[in-house]
Amino acid sequence: MFCRKCGKELEDNWNTCPYCGETVGNVELEKEGNINKSHGKSKLWIGVGVAAVVMTAVTIGVVIGKTDTSTKRGQQTVKENSVGNAEKSKEKKIKEVKDFSSQDFETMIGTSISELEKSGLKKADGKEEYTGLNGNIQVTCQGEMIQSISIEGEETTAPSFHKARLGMSVEEVKNNLAEAYPEQEEAEGMLKFLNLEKKSSVECCFTEEKLNKIHYRVLSEEEVVSYQQAKEEKLRAEFIFPDSDKKYLSEDEVRAKTVGDLMVGRNEIFARHGYMFEDANLKSHFESTSWYQGTVASSEFNSEHVFNEFEKKNVELIKKVEDEINGVNTAFIGKAGVYCTIDDNGNGWTGWIKILDIHNDILTFELGALTPDFYTVMTETAQITSQNTAQYSEYGLTITFTWSDDSNMFVTNSGEISGTDSGIVLDVTDRRAYTWSAEFNR
Incomplete structure (x- = not known):
């Protein structure tokens, strides 16, 4: 039986509930009543339990259903993403360029970055660099401006640069680049072409007289100034009197030269104007310089018309000193x-x-x-x-x-x-x- 107050289960011979002190009373009646109550409670708890179980089952089912649906959706998304990535990867492979031979990369200079991508080059991760043909083509940028272009590898797939192409001979490369890049420097296995006005250089490396690498780059202001100074010094070194067309020479600076230098120095004034020399020694000397171009035959040359006032006076002074050294007291008296x-x-x-x-x-x-x-x-x-x-x-x-x-x-x-x-x-x-x-x- 059970206590009617606290509901605890009691022994049949107990008259008082040891849990709450309640008097048990008529044991039989209490027992019967408690049994009935117990049954009622049991039924109630069983009903609640069943309901709870049912609700739990439903909840679990819903959760399982949702989880299963989410899982399926997740799996579907992953699957779709995988397919998408595969398609993109497939698309990249389709667009990958393996032959640049129809392109001339000089045309890239001054264009937008998008043109580099259109050409088939790929941007390197974390760098302002674009590459192609497994790194045999490299283009570096600064912002939107190309700073350098490097080309090597197979001549059949590599691009050209101002019509210069891998595999060409030294002479072929010179023919293609010399006009656009007029300044040249030469070293063993290498030719450097420069355009100081455009601040650019093209280095061409050769193996067994065949072009195997082209490297274009933008020159800094300091480099341009340095090249110009070196060029000026080299040019001046080819003259006896570098400024004889721009100033009056002093007698002291003329007398400081040897008689051989005086003859060359006087004739270089004629050479500046393209005079074609008949004297074999003078002809050979001036043709060895970087600046001389013989274009006017001696029979057509008129010094009175082509010389400026500096040149006329300087020719007279040099000739006067020459004649004095050579023992000629008076210069030729005839005139043109x-x-x-x-x-x-x-x-x-x-x-x-x-x-x-x-x-x-x-x-x-x-x-x-x-x-x-x-x-x-x-x-x-x-x-x-x-x-x-x-x-x-x-x-x-x-x-x-x-x-x-x-x-x-x-x-x-x-x-x-x-x-x-x-x-x-x-x-x-x-x-x-x-x-x-x-x-x-x-």
């Missing part, structure tokens, strides 16, 4: 210009001689007739043999020009000559007197 005959030889020819140039003991002249028609017969050079004499000797004929002063000369000939114009030549040089013509030298 048109001379006409002032006598009549009875054949109707009025002769004319044009002294085109007097240079380096060489006199260049044209010879012909004014009447009855203006006619040029020959253009030749004569050797200056003294301060007032020059002599032409060719094809069996010798013509001698002798000046009495800077405006008057006497012309004679000796020997024989044949040909269509031989008569004119002999007539206008046969003991003829000539004078410098103001009319034709305006």
Whole structure:
């Protein structure tokens, strides 16, 4: 039986509940009543328990259902992500460029970063660098500006740079790059081409005379200044008088040179203007310099027209010192210009001689007739043999020009000559007197 107050289970022979002190009373009745109550409570607790179990089961089912659904959804998401990544990976592999041979990477300079990506290059993780062909192409950037481009590897798949391509010979590379990058430096196995105006350089490395690496880079301001200074110093070292076209030379600086240097120094004033030398030593010397370009034949060169005032005075000064050292007291007295005959030889020819140039003991002249028609017969050079004499000797004929002063000369000939114009030549040089013509030298 159970205590009606506290509900504790009691022994049948107990009259008082030892738990709460309640009097048990009629044991049979209490027992029966308690049994009934107990059954009621048991049924109640069983009902509650069943309900709880049912609710728990439902809850567990819901949770399990949700978990299962979430799991399935998670698995589906993972699966979808895996598929997406696989597709992206597949897409990357499809876009990977393995042949850049149709591209010229000089065109990349000055373009946007997106153009690098369009070309097929990949950005390196954590770096402002783009690569291709397993690192054989490397392009570094600073912001949006390309700083360097390096190309090596297989010539069949590598890009070109200003038409220079891996595998080319030294001469082929020079032909492609020299015009755009005019300054050059050369070392063993390497050629460096520079464009100081654009602040850029292209280094080309060679193995067995074949191009195997191209490296372009942007030059800093300091590098450009340094290259310009070195270039200027190297250029000045090729001259005896580097500034003879920009200032008047002093007699002291002229006299400080050897007689050999004086001859070269005087002639370099002519060389600056493209004078083509007939003297083999002078020709060889100036052709060995980096700046000389012979473009004007001696017969066409007119120093009076092309020289500035500095150059005219400096040529005179150098020649004066040269003659003094060589023991020549007076320089050649003849002057350039048109001379006409002032006598009549009875054949109707009025002769004319044009002294085109007097240079380096060489006199260049044209010879012909004014009447009855203006006619040029020959253009030749004569050797200056003294301060007032020059002599032409060719094809069996010798013509001698002798000046009495800077405006008057006497012309004679000796020997024989044949040909269509031989008569004119002999007539206008046969003991003829000539004078410098103001009319034709305006």
